[in-house]
């Protein structure tokens with residue numbers, strides 16, 4: 001029988017649990033005990049051995065080869081910043097109470113990025129390439145108790161580790177909302193802790209040009225200033241917020257960020273969008289457009305502009321000049337990202353010049369015309385011995401052979417690109433766009449697109465099932481993207497990026513057979529205090545044990561939850577109100593009585609402190625017989 005959810009029935013729900021002391025259930029010990037080596041991303045192999053290493057103020061650093069100096073310096077920086085002391089260097093070999101940095105022998109088979117971290121009573125041994133040693137330090141950092149002052153005990157173990165993918169990226173859009181240098185560096189520092197190795201900096205778009213180009217000063221004088229931003233997602237009717245947005249990076253700023261990223265073994269890839277997403281450039285230099293005399297504006301709405309660069313000699317000179325300056329600022333990046341997405345060609349169709357150009361080049365379709373433009377840009381980038389990266393639209397009309405393709409409109413573009421012999425970075429919007437809400441939009445800040453919860457990111461597999469083994473070799477990895485139309489501040493960026501970035505880090509670094517969501521969630525709980533210490537505004541995930549919907553075959557459903565953060569209290573309601581600190585405090589597993597209505601909606605919220613609260617999570621507890629009557633298909637449990 002289906003029971004209608006009318007008001008009297010809702011009142012009855014309130015009676016189901018009218019106090020905060022429902023029947024308790026004795027605790028069940030999890031059979032899946034978690035070890036004491038908790039690292040994100042999960043290393044390839046951990047062998048726990050007996051004993052512990054005590055790190056204290058007398059511990060010495062021994063650097064066997066010059067290559068270890070960088071990683072040793074980072075370890076000292078970290079100890080000084082978080083624990084108030086650095087370690088002295090010693091050149092003695094095999095000394096007690098030491099941390100030794102050495103390069104591997106070829107037989108160690110650690111590759112470019114792998115490392116060995118051997119922890120024994122009295123000695124820690126770090127072996128790897130320069131980069132590998134840095135990753136080892138980041139693993140070691142996760143084994144140090146938060147806030148220790150004089151001594152820390154670290155469980156003894158042998159850790160062998162190396163990444164699964166060569167490209168482990170995160171992106172940040174600073175065009176829609178500008179983020180200051182200080183925050184960009186903080187973000188990069190955080191990424192490096194989880195062994196990301198690329199930061200894709202989306203520097204230009206319709207809504208702002210954010211990189212100083214000396215030869216074209218108006219790009220930043222005019223292109224970095226937006227009068228206001230539209231409110232919400234719909235342009236009709238247009239409502240502006242009357243809040244100006246501005247800001248750009250001087251070339252000095254860019255050099256500072258790139259150098260900092262380098263010290264964290266992260267390569268920064270600049271993105272200069274073309275030929276679409278160029279309204280800010282056109283506002284500064286209207287002669288680059290196809291509409292003579294038109295007054296272009298830095299765009300205040302969000303959808304891709306129809307104002308695009310005209311494929312003239314003048315435009316390609318402009319691109320060559322910009323690329324020359326950009327290449328000089330990002331010397332270590334093998335790539336310059338040139339966009340190529342969402343090119344609306346209305347103005348090309350209206351232009352006699354472009355129509356003639358198309359005819360003379362034998363370009364029949366829109367993808368062909370876009371691809372032709374991209375190939376010209378590709379040549380200008382190739383002249384500096386760099387390759388382009390472009391969004392997946394660039395493959396449609398034939399991209400330059402060395403172009404790397406970011407597959408954002410799902411995975412199909414990436415599959416086609418790999419088949420055509422291009423390297424591919426997976427960025428499918430349904431898995432790795434971190435501007436999408438992380439849970440029920442009712443309880444989340446404004447986002448774009450469907451929900452992408454933590455589990456969905458964690459379970460993402462960058463090699464599509466349909467891809468052949470040969471094509472799969474072209475997949476370099478994947479990247480999380482933080483588009484900032486609705487993400488206005490650093491705290492907002494942190495909320496959207498973390499902890500999803502940690503889930504993605506594990507997807508990209510860890511072996512597929514080492515991935516386990518429940519284990520990840522346990523390790524995440526261990527990691528959150530470090531993010532708290534560093535004032536990272538991560539989103540507190542749903543308590544473990546709470547699904548969207550849970551079925552019970554009896555009238556009684558057991559609610560068994562665990563806070564996602566170690567210092568969090570769980571508060572709950574069953575009366576439809578949003579829980580807060582004055583709601584019922586979860587004190588252990590309890591029984592929900594489903595009999596009156598066959599269904600109870602449990603709302604929970606984790607509160608770690610007055611200022612650190614999770615969003616509200618809602619779970620339905622449904623009696624199974626009702627589920628069958630309603631023919632609700634059994635769905636795997638999802639966590640918010």
Ligand code: ACM
Nearest residue numbers: 341342391408429
């Ligand atoms: C994109 O999201 N337009 C690459």
